[in-house]
Amino acid sequence: MAAPAARxxxxxxxxxxxxxxxxxxxxxxxxxxxxQDDDGWVERSVRGTAVAADAERxxxxxxxxxxxxxxxxRFHRLELTDATLTDCDLAGAxxxxxxxxxxxxxxxxLDGADLGGATLTDVRFxxxxxxxxxxxxxxxxxxxxxGGTATxxxxxxxxxxxxxxxDVDLTGAxxxxxxLARARLHGSTIVDVRGAKALAGTVIDPxxxxxxxxxxxxxxxxxxxxxx
Numbered sequence: 240m241a242a243p244a245a246r247x248x249x250x251x252x253x254x255x256x257x258x259x260x261x262x263x264x265x266x267x268x269x270x271x272x273x274x275q276d277d278d279g280w281v282e283r284s285v286r287g288t289a290v291a292a293d294a295e296r297x298x299x300x301x302x303x304x305x306x307x308x309x310x311x312x313r314f315h316r317l318e319l320t321d322a323t324l325t326d327c328d329l330a331g332a333x334x335x336x337x338x339x340x341x342x343x344x345x346x347x348x349l350d351g352a353d354l355g356g357a358t359l360t361d362v363r364f365x366x367x368x369x370x371x372x373x374x375x376x377x378x379x380x381x382x383x384x385x386g387g388t389a390t391x392x393x394x395x396x397x398x399x400x401x402x403x404x405x406d407v408d409l410t411g412a413x414x415x416x417x418x419l420a421r422a423r424l425h426g427s428t429i430v431d432v433r434g435a436k437a438l439a440g441t442v443i444d445p446x447x448x449x450x451x452x453x454x455x456x457x458x459x460x461x462x463x464x465x466x467x
Contacts, residue, residue, distance in 0.1 A: 258361040
């Protein structure tokens with residue numbers, strides 16, 4: 240049986256508020272070679288090579304997923320609960336309307352992946368590569384992103400209030416219409432972002448004042464030019 244959620248020491252603030260996955264100490268091995276609609280796995284240590292699939296409502300609960308390649312896979316409404324993903328490749332994967340609850344992703348590749356409309360609760364990305372990751376219309380509570388790169392990230396109209404983005408490269412991100420109220424952006428690169436109005440109410444480092452200010456100015460249409 241899984242350990243009780245009471246093991247969590249929270250709530251804390253910022254990154255500390257994100258609840259970690261709860262997994263049992265012993266997991267049965269699973270060598271993954273494909274997935275079909277409505278497949279579900281519980282308490283497994285999952286490994287595999289290239290898993291190219293087009294499946295809906297696949298679920299993993301209390302699972303540790305290591306080194307699996309889901310490159311270009313289509314998992315509509317994927318459900319992950321109390322799961323860890325380590326060194327996995329999800330580049331170009333379509334994961335629309337997925338639900339992640341207490342999920343930790345470490346050193347994963349998600350370049351060009353699509354999590355549009357996803358619901359993310361207590362999800363942590365650590366040192367992940369997320370260039371052009373799509374999070375349009377996503378909803379998140381206690382989302383934490385630490386390290387890695389997220390250039391070209393698409394947060395159009397995403398609701399991620401109180402999220403944490405520490406030491407993340409957000410160059411060229413689209414924040415248009417996003418709810419980033421109380422988001423903590425310490426150490427992150429905020430250059431050439433679109434929809435910089437969404438940065439109102441965020442928490443930044445003193446050395447981020449200039450780039451954030453320039454982003455806000457650019458978004459407002461103000462032109463800075465010498466007098467003729």
